[in-house]
Structure formats: C-alpha cells, structure tokens
Amino acid sequence: MATLVLTTVGGLAGGPIGAALGGLLGQAVDRNVLFRPKGRHGPRLNDLAVQTSRYGQPIPRLFGRMRVAGHVIWATDLVERRERQGGGKGQPTMTRYAYSASVAVALSARAIRGVGRIWADGNLLRGAAGDWKVPVQFRLHLGSEDQAADPLIASAEGGENAPAHRGIAYAVFEDLPLEAFGNRIPSLTFEVIADDAPVPAATIAQALAPAVIASVPGDEAAMLPIDGFSAYGDSVRSVIETLAEVAGAWFVPIGDRVAMRGDPAPARMLAGGAGQRRIAPPARAPHAMTVSHYDPARDWQAGVQRAVRPGALGAAMSIDLAAALPAERARAVAETMLARTSSARATRRIVTDIATVDLLPGSVVSLSGEAGAWRVRSVEIERFAVTIELVALPPPVVALPAASGRVLRQVDVPAGQTIVHVAELPAMMGEGAGPTIAVVAAGSTPHWRRAMIHHSIDDGASWTAAGATPAAGTIGTIVAAASAAPATLVDRRTVIEVSLAHDGMMLTSIDAAGLDRGGNLALVGDELLQFGSVEQVGACRWRLSDLWRGRFGTTPALLAPGDRFVILEREAMLRILPLTGAGGTVRVMARGVGDEQGVEAAVRLSGAASLPLAPVHLSADIREGALALRWRRRSRVDWWWRDHVDVPLGEEREAYEVTVTTAIASHIVVTAVPYVTVPLSALNGAPLRAAVRQIGSLGASSPATLTLGDDE
Structure with a gap:
C-alpha cells in the first residue's frame, strides 16, 4: 500500500528540500490543523509594542506597513549642557541644565522603503507629513546590502568598530533633546513602510522560505491581503504556520516544493454517495474565535474582533496576530477561522478507481450530488483502488460590519516654516533707557509654537544662544502703499491694509484709553505706530485706521507694499542686549521644529535708539533786538507727561545746541536750559531758520526746526 500525504519533515529554517516540506511519502501530518507541532511559537502582538535592547534578540522581517518599537542597537551616555539665564538688573543668575542622547534603533531584518510617523512615549515625535514636533537630527538606513556605516557611530566607535548593519533597516537619532521626556531616552515606536501596498499572505510565506514555498501568482493574488506583518518567532516555520492559519490556507506540492493555497474552487468532481462519513460532536469545535491584531485606524494600536456561533457548545479560541489588519478584515478572519473549525468536523473517506491516482494532498474537489467543496487530506493506493480522505471546506463567509472603536488621536498638523523679524528698538513703556534688539517670530501655519534663537555679531563666524521665543507673534506684510503723516495728530486719513501670515492670526480694535496704555503697537517698516480701528476684509487681510504715527521717537514714513508688519507685545518678543555699537550688524538665526535649516534675519544698528529725542514745541519771539527761542525736551526714560511739568532727563547732563541761520551765516549757541x-x-x-538739538551722552538728537519770517 502506498500513502500520499503532505508532510512536514524537518524545518523551514534550513536544510535541503527533502527535509523541508515537500516529502510525499511517510508520516501523516494534518490530522487536526495543518502545521500543529508543539513547543513552537509564532509572532505575538506584544512583541512589537515594547522597545528592547537585549543582546541576541531576533529582529523581525517586516512586510507592508507596521508600527514597531524596534531594538536599541547603539546609544551614547547622556550629554549634559549648561546654560546661564538672567542676571540682569540685579536679578540672580540661574543655570539651566539640558540633556541629550544619541541612539540607534534596528527596525527590520529586511530592507524597507521608509518611515512615516514616529512616537516617543506615545506622543507624536514626527507627523504623517514628515514634520518633527521637537528639533531632532535623524537619519534612516533602509537596510540595503551596500549601505555604509552611520557617520555618528563611526566617529564614536572608530571606523573599524562600526558595523554597517547591511540588510538591517535602522534609525539614528543624533543629540535627541530629552527635556520633553523627563531627561531620559523615551520609548520610541515607528510606522515602518516596508512595502507600498498590502501584501498577500502567500507572498510573505514565499519571501520567507523561497527554497521551500513556491510562488504561484494567481493563488497569491487571491490570498488574504495583510496591511502589515512582522515575521518574528522561534523559527521561520512557526511564522508560516501563523500565516496559513490566519489566511485559511493549506499547502499543495509543486515539484520539489509546496505552494500555499487558499482558493476553495474545486478542480475535479468525484462520485459521491459512497464511502464512510464521519461528523465530530459540536463540542469539538470552538463556539467563539477572537483575533487580536494591529488596527491601522487606531494608529496601529491593538484591536480585537470576535466571531461567535450562537447557542453552540465548546471552548473559546483566540489568536494573537502580529499583523496589521483593518477591523473589517480582522472580523472576516475571525468568522472564517470559526467557520473552518466547524466545517472540519465533517470528514469523508471514499474509494475510487485508478483514474484518480493523480490527486495530490491539498487538492480541492467536489462530490456529485452534494453541495460544498472538500480538501484532499490523504491518498492511499492499494490493488488498483484509490482511497481518498476528505475534509469539508466552509462556504464563503458573508462579510459583516466591524468598527475599530473610538480613537483619541494627538493632533498631527505640520508646524510650518518659521518667519522671523529683528529690529533695533528704543526703550518702550517704562522698560528703561537702553535700546534693545527685539526678535519676533511666528510660523506659516497656526500650529507653529516657538523657535530657538541664536545671534552673531561677527557675520556668522560664531553664534550665541539666546533661548527660545516666548510665543508666536502676529506678523504680516503691507498690501498697499500708505503715505506719511504727522506724529502730533491722530491720523484719520490713512488706512493701512495688511496681510497676516496665516488665518489663525487676529487683530482687534481698541479705544483711546487702550492706545494710551500702549496697545496695538506695531512695527511697520521702520516706523512704530498704533492703530485703533480694525476691519477684517479677508481670511488673512485686515484694514487698520485711527493711527498714531511715529511712536517712541520713530519717524513717520511712506509705507510701501511688502513692508513688514509686526505686532510688538511683551509675551511675543525676545529681547537681546546689543553686543556691538552703532554701525555693527547683528544676525539672528531662528529654528523651529518645521525648519530643516535655520531662518536668518539681520539688523544694522544705527545707534538712533541711544540718542536723545528731538525737542518739541519750538517757538520764537523777536523783542527788543533779540531772538528768544523756547522748546520742550523729550526723554526716552518715560514717554508719558505725567506731572504736566517735565519728564526725566535720562542723560548725564542737560545741554542743547541751537543753530540760527541767516542769509549769510549761521550762529551756534550751547545752553543748559530749554x-x-x-x-x-x-x-x-535777519534770522531765517532755527534748529535745536539736545546733546546726549552718546550724541545729539535730530533737530527740531522752525522757519522764521520777517514778522517774527
């Protein structure tokens, strides 16, 4: 007697074909469920959720798209950096400590195409658009067979001690800031893209054991598509067992190899009615089947789908599947597996003639006069008779709806590019007499938060850290030209139209009291002005009127299209004390999380903010053969005329230079009184013109002028 069965002699992890899967003589396997050896374990759901660094831990081979924690294969010690802050105006100096670390994480023992989102301690570190939520230096090695060693690892370990990890995809973080993670290396998870589309189960099996599993394109396309899969377990054999069980597949011999098949369409019809029929008790089949899986709709978190046979007896079965499946497909897997265990209770044993001798285990047949399909489990040949053992296949499962459940996602929107403006400003609103450099930054989207600021006074040869911007500013550009106007009157004629950087920025109207308190102060071009009334005329466009021009000693000027518009608020300004004098240039570099490189702006210091203001209310009177001139001084120490008498001097001494010009000469007088x-x-x-400058500690103010007539 000869018996043909599909056997599992040896293992898929190695060995010749004869010791792999394709033997056709010998022991019968497949007595319950194909591939059921004890003591072997396939990939489990929680294997991919926790980052490890254990030596000897196997690295999975990834297919499709999966979220994995990976394995730390290299890391540096924490790097400590100290930064001193404060210390001005009698305040104590504080030392701030910041920590960073560099780490390399192995992702897949098979080449990948890329990485999508990245999470740190469950929070988004990198978004779906490839934008980073904190500044990082990141490199991805795709796992090619010719990839070079990472330059950071090579510099730290030495070129001869730095492996290239060819064939392994891994990620490297260089100087990852740890402040947001409690000054420790966070638990990282990666959305790995190994293939562009879902992969059929048979394709995965064939890629894992090409010497054993034959590729049959038609059958592969009909197999269960898997969004993502981790080939991870005790052996390749255990992984393929899991794939076959989930896909409802079996194996058929093809030459010296086998192919995974899941199509229940019968290839031949056999005569029915004869032979032995056996149906196992209902309790032999489970009444419920639970499939745990990764759900792409839940940001690759674990999902569970369950199928139940109402009123049936038997135990409940579950499978922990380290694969990514949508909820509907996972529900279909559970329903199909449950139906398969139920239908497998029915077996047939029929005897035919020698015409069926070519039937092989794994073939699918139908029986005349009976519905349904049957899989050939074994074939026995004795005395020109062929005895075939069959197991019933379930009918196609009707797809049932399934839900992933509620998902609370972290907002994932790009921060946008940084926009930065820098200006030399006088002391304003009681903030002291000294000028400062003000830095205001914002982003091209509403989700920009802040940027790190560095400044340089040597044309970028060296940079000094200035900290982070306190908050996003309100910035834009002038849309239409606007004329100059006197600083002594409210400008009700001019209307300024501005376009803000994005529609998340807002402007509001304020009354005269609010203007007097310093509200709605803007840097427009190089002029400081305030605006009282606001009208929105578009998503990002606004019209401003009721203007107070030439504020804080600046000169009202013609405003041209494209000129900058920057709201000046304490909570959105970073102030830098100038480290160079008049004529020097300060470069400022800002870098937010959405910037691949720093964004620069520069200001050339005029020194005007350190000089006195021009006197005001200059008047002249000619009496008794003399020209009498009077004026009032202004001060950068205090911009409000609080006591209606005078303002603080703000200089080492009070002095004025008065120039009276006639048709033939000029006469200069220096006085210590106004x-x-x-x-x-x-x-x-005869006098024609008078000009008065206040003399300050660092220079003279611009002149206050008066044209004199013959009747003065």
Whole structure:
C-alpha cells in the first residue's frame, strides 16, 4: 500500500528540500490543523509594542506597513549642557541644565522603503507629513546590502568598530533633546513602510522560505491581503504556520516544493454517495474565535474582533496576530477561522478507481450530488483502488460590519516654516533707557509654537544662544502703499491694509484709553505706530485706521507694499542686549521644529535708539533786538507727561545746541536750559531758520526746526 500525504519533515529554517516540506511519502501530518507541532511559537502582538535592547534578540522581517518599537542597537551616555539665564538688573543668575542622547534603533531584518510617523512615549515625535514636533537630527538606513556605516557611530566607535548593519533597516537619532521626556531616552515606536501596498499572505510565506514555498501568482493574488506583518518567532516555520492559519490556507506540492493555497474552487468532481462519513460532536469545535491584531485606524494600536456561533457548545479560541489588519478584515478572519473549525468536523473517506491516482494532498474537489467543496487530506493506493480522505471546506463567509472603536488621536498638523523679524528698538513703556534688539517670530501655519534663537555679531563666524521665543507673534506684510503723516495728530486719513501670515492670526480694535496704555503697537517698516480701528476684509487681510504715527521717537514714513508688519507685545518678543555699537550688524538665526535649516534675519544698528529725542514745541519771539527761542525736551526714560511739568532727563547732563541761520551765516549757541536769547546784532543778518538739538551722552538728537519770517 502506498500513502500520499503532505508532510512536514524537518524545518523551514534550513536544510535541503527533502527535509523541508515537500516529502510525499511517510508520516501523516494534518490530522487536526495543518502545521500543529508543539513547543513552537509564532509572532505575538506584544512583541512589537515594547522597545528592547537585549543582546541576541531576533529582529523581525517586516512586510507592508507596521508600527514597531524596534531594538536599541547603539546609544551614547547622556550629554549634559549648561546654560546661564538672567542676571540682569540685579536679578540672580540661574543655570539651566539640558540633556541629550544619541541612539540607534534596528527596525527590520529586511530592507524597507521608509518611515512615516514616529512616537516617543506615545506622543507624536514626527507627523504623517514628515514634520518633527521637537528639533531632532535623524537619519534612516533602509537596510540595503551596500549601505555604509552611520557617520555618528563611526566617529564614536572608530571606523573599524562600526558595523554597517547591511540588510538591517535602522534609525539614528543624533543629540535627541530629552527635556520633553523627563531627561531620559523615551520609548520610541515607528510606522515602518516596508512595502507600498498590502501584501498577500502567500507572498510573505514565499519571501520567507523561497527554497521551500513556491510562488504561484494567481493563488497569491487571491490570498488574504495583510496591511502589515512582522515575521518574528522561534523559527521561520512557526511564522508560516501563523500565516496559513490566519489566511485559511493549506499547502499543495509543486515539484520539489509546496505552494500555499487558499482558493476553495474545486478542480475535479468525484462520485459521491459512497464511502464512510464521519461528523465530530459540536463540542469539538470552538463556539467563539477572537483575533487580536494591529488596527491601522487606531494608529496601529491593538484591536480585537470576535466571531461567535450562537447557542453552540465548546471552548473559546483566540489568536494573537502580529499583523496589521483593518477591523473589517480582522472580523472576516475571525468568522472564517470559526467557520473552518466547524466545517472540519465533517470528514469523508471514499474509494475510487485508478483514474484518480493523480490527486495530490491539498487538492480541492467536489462530490456529485452534494453541495460544498472538500480538501484532499490523504491518498492511499492499494490493488488498483484509490482511497481518498476528505475534509469539508466552509462556504464563503458573508462579510459583516466591524468598527475599530473610538480613537483619541494627538493632533498631527505640520508646524510650518518659521518667519522671523529683528529690529533695533528704543526703550518702550517704562522698560528703561537702553535700546534693545527685539526678535519676533511666528510660523506659516497656526500650529507653529516657538523657535530657538541664536545671534552673531561677527557675520556668522560664531553664534550665541539666546533661548527660545516666548510665543508666536502676529506678523504680516503691507498690501498697499500708505503715505506719511504727522506724529502730533491722530491720523484719520490713512488706512493701512495688511496681510497676516496665516488665518489663525487676529487683530482687534481698541479705544483711546487702550492706545494710551500702549496697545496695538506695531512695527511697520521702520516706523512704530498704533492703530485703533480694525476691519477684517479677508481670511488673512485686515484694514487698520485711527493711527498714531511715529511712536517712541520713530519717524513717520511712506509705507510701501511688502513692508513688514509686526505686532510688538511683551509675551511675543525676545529681547537681546546689543553686543556691538552703532554701525555693527547683528544676525539672528531662528529654528523651529518645521525648519530643516535655520531662518536668518539681520539688523544694522544705527545707534538712533541711544540718542536723545528731538525737542518739541519750538517757538520764537523777536523783542527788543533779540531772538528768544523756547522748546520742550523729550526723554526716552518715560514717554508719558505725567506731572504736566517735565519728564526725566535720562542723560548725564542737560545741554542743547541751537543753530540760527541767516542769509549769510549761521550762529551756534550751547545752553543748559530749554530756552535761549540771541541778540540780533550777533546774527549779522535777519534770522531765517532755527534748529535745536539736545546733546546726549552718546550724541545729539535730530533737530527740531522752525522757519522764521520777517514778522517774527
């Protein structure tokens, strides 16, 4: 007697074909469920959820798209950096400590195409658009067979001690800031893209054991598509067992190899009615089947789908599947597996003639006069008679709806590119007499938060850290030209139209009291002005009116399209003390999480913010042969005329230079009081023009001028 069965002699992990899967003589296997050896374990769901660094831990081979924690294969010690802050105006100096580390994480023992989102301690570190939520330096090695060693690892370990990890896809974080993670290396998980589309189960099996599993393109396409799979377990054999069980597949011999098949369409019809029929008790089959899986709709978190046979007896079965499946497909897997265990209770044993001698185990047949399909379990040949053992296959399962459940996702939107403006500003609103460099930054989207600032006074040869911007500013550009106007009156004629950087920025109207308190102060071009009334005319466009021009000693100017518009608020400004004098240039570099490189802006210091302001209310009177001039001084120490008498001097001494010009000469007088009397006889001609400058510690102010007529 000869018996043909599908056997599992040896293992899939190695050995010749004869010791792999394809032997056709010998022991019968497949007595319950194909591939059921004891003591072997396939990939489990929680294997991919926790990051490990254990030596000798196997690295999975990934297919499709999966979220994995990976294995730490290299890391540095924590790097400590100290930064001193404060210490100005009598305040104590504080030392801030920051920590970073570099780490390499192995992702797949098979080449991949890329990485999508990355999570750190469950929070998004990198979004779906490839944008980073914190500044990082990141490199991805795709696992090619010719990849070079990572430059950071090579520099730290030495070129001869730095493996290239060819054939292994891994990620490297260089100087990852750890402040957001409690100054420790966070638990990282990666959305790995190994293939562009879902992969059929048979394709995965063939890729894992090409010397044993034959590729049959038609059958592969009809096999269960798996969004992502981790080939991870005690052996390749255990992985393929899991694939076959989930896909409802079996194996058929093809030459010296086998192919995975899942198509229940019968290839031949046999005569029915004769032979032995056996149906196992209902309790032999489970009444419920639970499939645990990774759900792409849940950001690759674990999902569970369950199928139940109402009123049936028997135990409940479950499978822990380290694969990514949508909820509907996982529900179909559970329903199909449950139906298969139920239908497998029915077996047939029929005897035919020698015409069926070519039937092989794994073939699918139908029986005349009976519905359904049967799989050939074994074939026995004795005395020109062929005895075939069959097991019933379930009918196609009707797809049932399934839900992934509620998912609370972290907001994943790009932060956008940083926009930065820098300006030399005078002391404002009681903040002292010294000028400062103000830095205001924002982003191209509403989700920008802040940027790290560095500044340089040597044209970028060296940079000094200035900290982070406190908050996003409100910035934009002028849309249409606007004329200059006096700083002594409310400008009700001019209307300024601005376009803000994005539609998340807002402007509001304020009353005169709010303006007097310093509200709605903007840097427009190089002029400081305030606006009282606001009208929104588009998603990002606004019209401003009721203007107070030339604020804090700046000069009202013609505003041109494209000029900058920057709201100046304490909570959105980073102030830098100038480290160079008038004529020097300060470069500022800002880098937010959405910037691949730093964004630069520069300002050339004029020194005007350190000089006194031009006097105001200059008046002249000619009496008794003399020219009497009077004026009021202004001060950068205090911009409000609080006592209606005078303002603080703000200089080491009070001094003024008065120039009276006639048709033939100029006469200059220096005085320490805000008035002067010049005899007409000393002018050698009729006075035509008077100019008064206040002399400060670092230079003179711009002049206050007055044209004098013959009737003065």
